[in-house]
Amino acid sequence: MNIAIIGYGKMGHEIEAIAIERGHKVVLAIDKNNTHELNPILLKKVDVAIEFTTPETAFKNIETCLKAGVPTVCGTTGWLNRLEEAKRIAEQYNTALFYASNYSIGVNLFFKINQLLASLANKHCEYDVSIEEIHHTQKKDAPSGTAITIAQILSKELNRYNDWSLLPEFYDDRIPIKAIREGNVPGTHSVFFDSEQDQIILTHKAKNRRGFALGAMLAAEFSLDKKGFLTMDSLLNG
Numbered sequence: 001m002n003i004a005i006i007g008y009g010k011m012g013h014e015i016e017a018i019a020i021e022r023g024h025k026v027v028l029a030i031d032k033n034n035t036h037e038l039n040p041i042l043l044k045k046v047d048v049a050i051e052f053t054t055p056e057t058a059f060k061n062i063e064t065c066l067k068a069g070v071p072t073v074c075g076t077t078g079w080l081n082r083l084e085e086a087k088r089i090a091e092q093y094n095t096a097l098f099y100a101s102n103y104s105i106g107v108n109l110f111f112k113i114n115q116l117l118a119s120l121a122n123k124h125c126e127y128d129v130s131i132e133e134i135h136h137t138q139k140k141d142a143p144s145g146t147a148i149t150i151a152q153i154l155s156k157e158l159n160r161y162n163d164w165s166l167l168p169e170f171y172d173d174r175i176p177i178k179a180i181r182e183g184n185v186p187g188t189h190s191v192f193f194d195s196e197q198d199q200i201i202l203t204h205k206a207k208n209r210r211g212f213a214l215g216a217m218l219a220a221e222f223s224l225d226k227k228g229f230l231t232m233d234s235l236l237n238g
């Protein structure tokens with residue numbers, strides 16, 4: 001495949017290494033200083049675009065790729081207020097948009113375990129549920145997209161919660177999320193089920209960024225001949 005990497009930062013570099021390992025060619029690498037190269041003419045030689053930039057720039061990049069008919073895999077978090085709009089553009093231009101708040105296979109298994117535990121705990125109101133996420137200090141959004149996905153999964157199963165809130169904001173009916181920024185941590189997420197008697201803690205700890213990059217590459221290979229909105233569920237069950 002001919003790949004465009006949009007956002008040549010920590011994730012962009014990891015993705016490039018995996019693309020080469022898997023026999024793909026990076027024909028376009030876009031960073032802040034050459035954004036003009038992300039245009040319909042240069043996108044003609046691209047089979048699939050992979051976007052990992054910033055919450056402020058993601059939507060415009062995705063829109064440009066989709067309107068050029070290029071299937072686009074996006075991992076940028078913190079821009080989801082425009083996701084529905086992006087899905088409509090993918091439909092309209094008859095191409096694919098793949099979005100995951102976390103491309104790691106392990107995290108997607110972790111989502112399922114959390115869903116199961118939450119469904120079992122629904123009847124046991126003595127358990128208060130909370131989430132903690134730890135990321136490196138350069139991360140621009142808080143809470144992480146992954147923590148928001150976990151909160152959405154949990155609140156769907158637990159009748160006593162309707163939403164999430166970022167601490168110190170706290171509401172009885174919202175799952176509290178604590179966001180910690182320290183060192184070079186690639187991403188650690190813990191979910192706590194806490195009663196007066198005991199505590200259940202589930203933790204996923206990314207050891208490096210390779211798992212995210214590999215998942216994004218699998219998503220890119222999967223998106224090539226697809227149309228519409230795709231997620232990790234489509235990839236793992238497809």
Ligand SMILES: NC(=O)c1ccc[n+]([C@@H]2O[C@H](COP(=O)([O-])OP(=O)(O)OC[C@H]3O[C@@H](n4cnc5c(N)ncnc54)[C@H](OP(=O)(O)O)[C@@H]3O)[C@@H](O)[C@H]2O)c1
Pocket residue numbers: 006007008009010011012030031032035052053054055057061074075076077078100101102103104138139212
């Ligand atoms: N879904 C997942 O599995 C997953 C995993 C890890 C990270 N993420 C998310 O992916 C995003 C990127 O993470 P990262 O760790 O790679 O961050 P990063 O190292 O800061 O890389 C982002 C890159 O995008 C560049 N950029 C800024 N504006 C741009 C534009 N308009 N067009 C093209 N490139 C532009 C930045 O350039 P400058 O440095 O010059 O500003 C930087 O090189 C974040 O939102 C993060 O939360 C998602």
